[in-house]
Amino acid sequence: MGILEVKDVNKRFGGLQALGNVNLSVVENSCHAIIGPNGAGKSTLLNCLVGKLIPDTGSVMFDGQSVLGRKPYEINQMGISRVFQTPEIFGDLSVLENMMIPIFAKRDGAFRMHAVEHTENEKEIVDQAEHMLDSLNMADKRHFHSASMSRGDKRRLEIGMCLAQNPRLLLLDEPTAGMARADTNNTIDLLKQIKDERDITIAIIEHDMHVVFSLAERITVLAQGTPLVEDTPDKIKGHPKVREAYLGETA
Amino acid sequence: MDAIILQILNGLDKGSAYALIALGLTLIFGTLGVVNFAHGALFMIGAFCAVTLSKILTLSFETVDETRTDFLGNPLKVKTPYVEAWFGPETGGMLIDWAVPLAILFSIPIMIGIGFIMERGLIKHFYKRPHADQILVTFGLAIVLQEVIKYFYGANPIPTPAPDALTGSFDFGVLLGFDPNAVIYPYWRLVYFVFAAIVIGAVFAFLQFTTFGMVVRAGMADRETVGLLGINIDRRFTIMFGIAAAVAGLAGVMYAPINSPNYHMGMDFLVLSFVVVVVGGMGSLPGAVLAGFLLGVLESFASMNEIKSIIPGIDQIIIYLVAIIILLTRPRGLMGRKGVMED
Amino acid sequence: MLGLNKKDTTLLIIVAALTLLAPFILNPFPADSALAQFNAGYPDLMQRFVIFGIFAIGFNILFGLTGYLSFGHAAFLGVGSYSAVWMFKLLSMNVIPAIILSVIVAGLFALLIGFISLRRSGIYFSILTLAFAQMSFNLAYSVLTPITNGETGLQLTLNDPRILGVSATADGSIPVTNLFGIEMRGTYEMVAGPWSFQFNTGYYLCAIIMLLAFYLAVRIFRSPFGMMLRAIKSNNTRMSYTGLNARPYALAAFVISGMYAGLAGGLMASMDPLAGAERMQWTASGEVVLMTILGGAGTLIGPVLGAGFIKYFENIFSKINDNVLHSWFSFMPDGLEDAMVALVYPFIGKGWHLTLGILFMLVVIFLPGGLVEGGQRIMRAFKRRKPDETSSETTTEPAE
Numbered sequence: 001m002g003i004l005e006v007k008d009v010n011k012r013f014g015g016l017q018a019l020g021n022v023n024l025s026v027v028e029n030s031c032h033a034i035i036g037p038n039g040a041g042k043s044t045l046l047n048c049l050v051g052k053l054i055p056d057t058g059s060v061m062f063d064g065q066s067v068l069g070r071k072p073y074e075i076n077q078m079g080i081s082r083v084f085q086t087p088e089i090f091g092d093l094s095v096l097e098n099m100m101i102p103i104f105a106k107r108d109g110a111f112r113m114h115a116v117e118h119t120e121n122e123k124e125i126v127d128q129a130e131h132m133l134d135s136l137n138m139a140d141k142r143h144f145h146s147a148s149m150s151r152g153d154k155r156r157l158e159i160g161m162c163l164a165q166n167p168r169l170l171l172l173d174e175p176t177a178g179m180a181r182a183d184t185n186n187t188i189d190l191l192k193q194i195k196d197e198r199d200i201t202i203a204i205i206e207h208d209m210h211v212v213f214s215l216a217e218r219i220t221v222l223a224q225g226t227p228l229v230e231d232t233p234d235k236i237k238g239h240p241k242v243r244e245a246y247l248g249e250t251a
Numbered sequence: 252m253d254a255i256i257l258q259i260l261n262g263l264d265k266g267s268a269y270a271l272i273a274l275g276l277t278l279i280f281g282t283l284g285v286v287n288f289a290h291g292a293l294f295m296i297g298a299f300c301a302v303t304l305s306k307i308l309t310l311s312f313e314t315v316d317e318t319r320t321d322f323l324g325n326p327l328k329v330k331t332p333y334v335e336a337w338f339g340p341e342t343g344g345m346l347i348d349w350a351v352p353l354a355i356l357f358s359i360p361i362m363i364g365i366g367f368i369m370e371r372g373l374i375k376h377f378y379k380r381p382h383a384d385q386i387l388v389t390f391g392l393a394i395v396l397q398e399v400i401k402y403f404y405g406a407n408p409i410p411t412p413a414p415d416a417l418t419g420s421f422d423f424g425v426l427l428g429f430d431p432n433a434v435i436y437p438y439w440r441l442v443y444f445v446f447a448a449i450v451i452g453a454v455f456a457f458l459q460f461t462t463f464g465m466v467v468r469a470g471m472a473d474r475e476t477v478g479l480l481g482i483n484i485d486r487r488f489t490i491m492f493g494i495a496a497a498v499a500g501l502a503g504v505m506y507a508p509i510n511s512p513n514y515h516m517g518m519d520f521l522v523l524s525f526v527v528v529v530v531g532g533m534g535s536l537p538g539a540v541l542a543g544f545l546l547g548v549l550e551s552f553a554s555m556n557e558i559k560s561i562i563p564g565i566d567q568i569i570i571y572l573v574a575i576i577i578l579l580t581r582p583r584g585l586m587g588r589k590g591v592m593e594d
Numbered sequence: 595m596l597g598l599n600k601k602d603t604t605l606l607i608i609v610a611a612l613t614l615l616a617p618f619i620l621n622p623f624p625a626d627s628a629l630a631q632f633n634a635g636y637p638d639l640m641q642r643f644v645i646f647g648i649f650a651i652g653f654n655i656l657f658g659l660t661g662y663l664s665f666g667h668a669a670f671l672g673v674g675s676y677s678a679v680w681m682f683k684l685l686s687m688n689v690i691p692a693i694i695l696s697v698i699v700a701g702l703f704a705l706l707i708g709f710i711s712l713r714r715s716g717i718y719f720s721i722l723t724l725a726f727a728q729m730s731f732n733l734a735y736s737v738l739t740p741i742t743n744g745e746t747g748l749q750l751t752l753n754d755p756r757i758l759g760v761s762a763t764a765d766g767s768i769p770v771t772n773l774f775g776i777e778m779r780g781t782y783e784m785v786a787g788p789w790s791f792q793f794n795t796g797y798y799l800c801a802i803i804m805l806l807a808f809y810l811a812v813r814i815f816r817s818p819f820g821m822m823l824r825a826i827k828s829n830n831t832r833m834s835y836t837g838l839n840a841r842p843y844a845l846a847a848f849v850i851s852g853m854y855a856g857l858a859g860g861l862m863a864s865m866d867p868l869a870g871a872e873r874m875q876w877t878a879s880g881e882v883v884l885m886t887i888l889g890g891a892g893t894l895i896g897p898v899l900g901a902g903f904i905k906y907f908e909n910i911f912s913k914i915n916d917n918v919l920h921s922w923f924s925f926m927p928d929g930l931e932d933a934m935v936a937l938v939y940p941f942i943g944k945g946w947h948l949t950l951g952i953l954f955m956l957v958v959i960f961l962p963g964g965l966v967e968g969g970q971r972i973m974r975a976f977k978r979r980k981p982d983e984t985s986s987e988t989t990t991e992p993a994e
Contacts, residue, residue, distance in 0.1 A: 050835065076837035088835070092828040093821070101825055102836045104818055110839035113846055115819035118597055122818060161836065286717055376959070382717050383663045387887060388958040390880060394951030402940050402948065522728055522876060529721050564737030571725040571732075578722055579713055 003028040003201050004049070004169060009058030011044055011225075018044040019055065020225045026169070031195055031202040033212045036222035042205045045222070046173055049203075050082050051075045062169065073110050081162035082171045086178075087154035089161070091147030095138060098146050098157055099129035099164060106165045128164065136160045136190075152183035159190060163198070170194075172204040176211050188214050213237075253424050253433040258551045260423065264440040264509060266547020267447030268294075271502035272524040273531060273539035274451060275495035281471040281534035282491045285374055286382050288389035291521025292396040293496045296365065297503025298512035299400055300358035302409050305350035308334055349414045354504045359497050366496025370489045393517065401514040408511035413439040418508075443505050450501055451540055454494070458536070467491055471534065526574040532587020542585055546570050602812050605894060609808055613801040616640055617791045624788035628921075631913055634906050637781055637794035638865070643902050644797070644804040645861050650885040650897030651804075651811050652854020656847050657883070658892035659820060661827035663720045665879050666707065666727030670700040670852040672734065672874030674859025676741065679748045679869045686759035687769045689778065689799070689864040693857065700856020701849055708848035712841055715830070727876050734871035747870030771864050773799060778865060796865045803861065804898075807854060812894055814850070823847050824892075855882075884954050890964030899965050904950065911946040 002025035011019040019041045026032045036042055047053040049060060051072040060067050067075050076082075081102075090098050103125050108114065120126065133139045136156055141149065146157060155175060162170055175191070176184040188211055194200060195215070206212045212219065212233070219236045221228040229239055236242055276290050311330040319327040335343030346353065373392065377385045412418065417438045424434030458464035470484050503512075510516065527546055531538030552558060554566035565572075577584060598606065612619065621635030634640070653667055674696035681692035711722040734742040742748055752762045756769070763769050771778045778796035785791075814820045825833050826840050833840050863869050872878070881904070889900025919938055923931045941949045961968050 071839070072834040073837050073839050076835055082835050084831075084835075088829055088832040090825050090828040090832060093824060097821055097824075100818075101821065101838070104822070105837040108818075110837060111842040113819060115817045115846075116597075116813050117818070118599070118813075118816050119818050119821055120599065120816075121597075125818075161832075165837065373955075373959075383661065383720075384958060384962070386663065386717070386720065387883070388955055390883075391951050391955035391958060394880075394947060395955065398945065398948035398951055399940075402945060518877060522724055525721050526725055529718065533717075564733055567732035567736045568729045571729040574725050575710065575722060578718055579710065582714060582718065 002026045003063055004203065005059075005061040006045075006049075007059045007061070009045070009048060009055040009060065011041075011048065011053065011055045018225050019048070022058070022222075022225070022227055024220055024227065024230075026201060026203055027218070028168075028201050029199055030217045031204065031215050033204045033206055033216035033219045034222055035206060035209075035212055035219060036228075039224075040222040041225040042222055043173065044225075046082075046171060046205055049075075049171060050080065076105075076165075076167075077110060079168035080171060081165055081167035081169070083155075083158055083162055083173060083175055085174045087151065087158045089146050089154055089158050091145075093146060094142065095133065095144045095146050095149070095157060096126075096129055096142040098161060099132055099142075100125050102161045102164045103128050103132075132160050132164045150183075152179060152186060155179070155183070155187060156190065159187075159194075163194060163200075166198075167200065169201045169203065172202065172206075174206055174208075175204070176206070176208055184208065184211065187211075191215055253427075253429040254555070256424070256427065256429075257434045257436075258555055259548050260434065260436050260440070262548030262551030263444045263544065264547075265550065266544035267444050268502050268506055268520065268543075269524055269527045269547050270540045270543025271447055271450060272499050272520055273527040273543045274454060274536060275499040276524055276528045277531065277534055277536060277539040278454075278495045278498075279492060280528070281536070282467055282488050283370075283374065283378065285377060286385045286389070287374070288386050288521065289369070289393040289396060290389075290495075290499055291517030291519075291524065292393040293362065293365065293499035293517070294503040294506075294520055295397060295400065295512065295514065295517030297358055297362060297500030298411075298507045298516060299404060299503075300361055300500060301351045301354040301411050301504045301507040302404065302512055304354040304357045305347070305411055308332065308347045308350050308353075312336070348416075351411060351413055351504065351508055354507075355501060358500045358504050362497040362500030363493040365500075366493035367489060369496070370492035374492065375485075375489075393521070397514045397517060404514065406514065408513040410511045411507040413442075413508035417442055439508050443509065446505050447502070450498060454498060455536070457494075463487060463490075523570060526570055528584075530574050530577050530584055532584025535584065535586040538584055538586030546573065549573065596809065598812060598816070602816065602894075606805075606809060606812060609895070609898065610805050613644060613805060614798075616643070616797075616801070617793050621789065621791055625790045626788060631918070632910060634909060635792060637779075637792055637797050639905070639909055640794070640797045641800050641861075641865050642905050644800040645858050645865070646882070646885060646901040646905055647898045648800075648804050648807045648861070649855055649858035649882050650889065650901040651807055652851040652858070653882045654851075654886050654891060654893075654897040655811060655814060655823075655854065656851035657886060658897070659815070659823035659827060660844050660847050662712070662715070662844060662848070663883070664711075664723040664848070664851075665720050665876055665883070666711075666723035666725075666730075667851065667855050667882055668876065668878035669707070669727040669730040669874045670704055670855035671859035671862070671878070672730070672869065672871065673703050674700045674856030675863040675869035675873055676734075676748055676859075677856070678860040678863035679750070679867055680741075682750055682756070682771065682863070682867050683754040684757065686756055687771050687867075688759070689771050689773050689860075692771075692864055693803075693860040696860025696863070697853050697856045700859065701853040704849045704852020704856075705845070708845050708852065712844050712848060724876055724879075727874060727879055731871055731874040731876070734874060742869070742871060745871070747868050749868045771796075771867055800861050800865070803857070807857065808894075808898065815894060819843070819846070884950065886964075888954060888957055888964050890966030893963070893966045896964050896966045903965065908946055908950075911942050911949060912944070914942040916943075 004024070004026040006022055006024040009019055009022040022045060034042055034045065044053065048055050049067065051067060051070050051074070054068060062078055062080060065078065067078065090101065100119070107125065130139065130142065133142050138153070138156065138160070141153065146154065149157070159175070176187050179187065191202070192215065195202060202215070204212070204215065216233055218230065219233055220230040221236065221242050229236070229241055231239065272290060272294050275293070276287060279285055279287050279290070309332050311332045313328050313330055316327045316329045321327050332343060332347060334346050337343065338346065369392070373388065377388060420435045420437045422431055422434065423436040425431055427434070458468055466484070466487055470488070527542045528539055530546065531542030550566065550570055553569040559566060596603065617635045617640070620640065621633045623629040623633050649671060657663055677696040677699040678692035681695050685691055707723065707726045711719055711726065714722060735744055750768045752766070752768060754761055760769055773795070776795055778799065780795040782793045783790055784793065822838065822843050826844055830840055859873070885900035885904050886897045887900070888903060889898065890896025916935060916939055919935045919942070920931065923934045926934060939945070957964055
């Protein structure tokens with residue numbers, strides 16, 4: 001039994017079968033990659049996991065509980081954090097404030113009316129946020145206007161914001177898309193470090209094979225909305241079906 | 252039955268005005284993606300085009316008629332409009348009488364011009380700004396436009412009658428076999444409705460059957476793709492803005508005899524037109540027309556005494572109530588595409 | 595001090611000093627001098643400054659922090675006014691119960707409207723609030739006449755019960771509003787040489803309440819709640835994927851700002867006990883939007899500045915007529931003088947709204963941060979030119 005169990009999920013958009021009988025099991029504390037050519041349904045699948053889309057049929061269970069029909073914020077409160085393809089951060093806020101918000105959300109839940117105490121007096125939250133920024137090597141940037149940072153830094157901050165909540169499952173949607181090689185390598189290092197240091201399950205959608213083979217312990221190949229094969233990275237590399245459907249294009 | 256027909260007819264003229272304004276609003280929104288709070292002001296300026304033309308036509312010179320005296324015994328001063336002096340009293344009087352319909356021709360170039368200036372001078376710079384900024388700047392523009400009109404024309408409504416031949420009413424009920432006097436309908440309202448139908452038909456035909464219209468419709472569906480095809484969409488959008496302004500202006504010109512134009516009539520209509528656009532679906536042209544007539548007729552029904560005695564005050568709020576219900580249950584409106592302006 | 599950091603405390607002290615010394619500051623010119631027309635230290639005008647200040651501070655909590663643009667906030671102000679006048683009619687002429695009721699009623703009304711309107715965002719939210727406000731306005735004019743007295747507006751009469759007070763005073767007139775016996779209209783006039791300063795009880799009550807309202811707004815801005823509201827404006831997607839439910843946050847902000855509007859309405863009625871539907875019209879909602887944007891949305895001091903700015907110039911500009919203009923330009927040759935007067939005339943007197951509209955457009959186009967941003971730009975240019983000069987300007991403190 002994995003921490004995330006996707007069973008017989010189907011999703012149609014009009015005449016297009018975006019997902020057809022997807023079954024997926026992500027083992028706790030592993031790193032599981034989902035790869036596939038463009039239009040294979042990777043993003044649709046991800047959106048079904050976080051409550052943005054509701055599948056037509058099938059079930060998605062996280063730690064024994066169904067996530068279907070729940071709002072994104074409820075699913076996050078269950079312990080699933082998501083990193084977006086384009087970094088989604090609070091651009092108008094400072095880096096430190098960006099980091100404090102998920103910690104507040106973790107401590108106080110989806111809504112709490114704490115309108116009179118001064119934010120600066122929330123010592124434990126500020127300390128945690130500063131600590132997190134330290135571990136990301138971003139402490140010197142904590143008063144930066146976050147929208148003005150480089151894309152790599154934004155990505156770093158976003159991952160940090162997700163980790164600050166100590167999620168049990170971290171979903172990454174093409175975390176290195178559009179990044180320069182150096183930034184990509186930094187992000188890989190960061191993710192490796194996270195994997196080593198924490199008890200965390202990571203599910204990653206990625207195009208870049210370099211990223212996938214550096215991180216993943218298991219890989220699911222998705223083609224035309226259906227899982228083609230699931231195996232370890234070594235076996236995937238040599239799998240004829242995969243070569244034909246996917247790697248063949250790039251090899 | 253006759254009461255129902257009467258209410259439908261009564262709703263049609265207001266509905267026509269809503270439909271025309273909403274059509275322009277949604278055209279601007281659909282093509283340019285701009286929320287134009289100054290659109291009501293364009294309607295108002297249209298109405299003042301009618302006022303202006305009738306003022307120009309009645310410009311007079313004074314002559315002293317020695318043969319007659321006023322009540323103080325002084326020689327009587329007689330005012331003669333220039334047009335009567337130039338074209339003779341017959342034709343001149345006719346021109347003055349038909350000032351409002353003539354103002355249609357007068358207003359089209361003016362409105363298109365105003366539309367061009369607005370788009371090139373102001374709106375253009377707001378395509379990339381948030382919708383809130385667009386609302387705010389056009390709201391400011393609406394204030395400026397109405398204050399300018401107020402400065403030149405004063406704060407009081409200016410009666411601008413329809414031509415004499417069209418001022419009466421006719422017994423519509425008799426045509427349908429009802430009792431005489433059951434369904435009395437003023438000629439001008441019928442004219443307004445027919446006029447609105449023609450303008451709406453013309454806009455649709457223009458969008459449907461011309462290359463220009465095709466490009467604009469494509470632009471409404473997907474702006475970037477059309478841009479990539481190398482078609483100068485921006486220039487066409489400017490023209491579209493001019494057309495939308497002209498439609499609003501025409502609606503105003505013809506509305507002048509129904510309600511004497513005043514400087515804040517645009518604001519009053521703007522709120523309702525926005526409601527109409529939202530009910531019809533942001534960016535949907537047929538939706539705007541449908542919702543305009545629908546809400547006009549609905550409002551007219553709600554103001555029937557029979558209905559008001561059951562739900563007091565319903566006539567005042569019906570349109571807003573419908574809009575709120577539609578927005579909450581069907582955010583894209585009656586005929587809107589999914590996802591327009593939703594987050 | 596007071597749970598604020600040093601900068602905010604300084605700001606609060608400056609605002610307090612400005613409001614409490616307003617009778618002096620706003621009357622800098624001797625009463626019989628030619629410049630006396632620029633004086634603004636009259637009780638009713640000063641009351642309007644602070645009351646609209648409260649209204650704008652409240653509006654800014656919603657618009658400045660969350661970015662939700664409401665075009666219906668005047669409805670809450672109107673509801674507050676009606677509630678207060680009813681309290682004067684039924685209970686007593688003491689302003690405290692009236693103000694409390696107006697805040698509560700406006701809050702409940704805002705809860706209802708906000709709950710429905712916040713199901714949509716962006717322009718749809720604006721139109722929903724607009725629709726609700728117009729609905730309230732139309733109803734106040736028509737069927738709700740028993741409560742609102744329709745077009746005439748709700749006024750006090752000699753027949754009102756006033757169970758804790760008197761229906762009529764000993765000399766047979768309507769009693770005046772008071773705070774435990776201190777009359778709101780009471781004014782002490784201080785004459786110092788050619789100057790005269792007026793100290794009005796009503797103004798000081800409003801001013802103190804505004805300071806409290808301002809202090810509360812500072813606390814909200816600096817609280818985690820305020821940070822969440824800014825987060826909504828900044829990135830709603832990240833908000834929900836961070837496990838936060840944006841809607842109750844936005845609703846809370848909506849209700850708080852509705853209560854501020856109700857407070858302003860209640861104070862308005864306390865200064866002059868009547869209430870009319872025109873206070874609820876959407877153009878009145880537009881006015882508070884203008885104030886907030888003009889001053890600087892999302893900043894602490896901006897809305898207060900904007901409200902003061904608009905109300906001051908509304909009053910001053912409206913008073914200038916062509917005679918005044920002629921006297922200004924009288925140093926010029928005759929022809930030029932007339933031309934100048936003709937040029938300026940459309941923008942003054944009754945043309946004040948034209949000036950306001952133009953000003954507002956200019957601000958939205960060139961200075962989205964309002965007067966506060968303008969002040970900051972000037973400060974920065976000033977500092978750059980004289981880098982070694984330390985300036986302690988704090989009135990232009992941004993939200994973050």
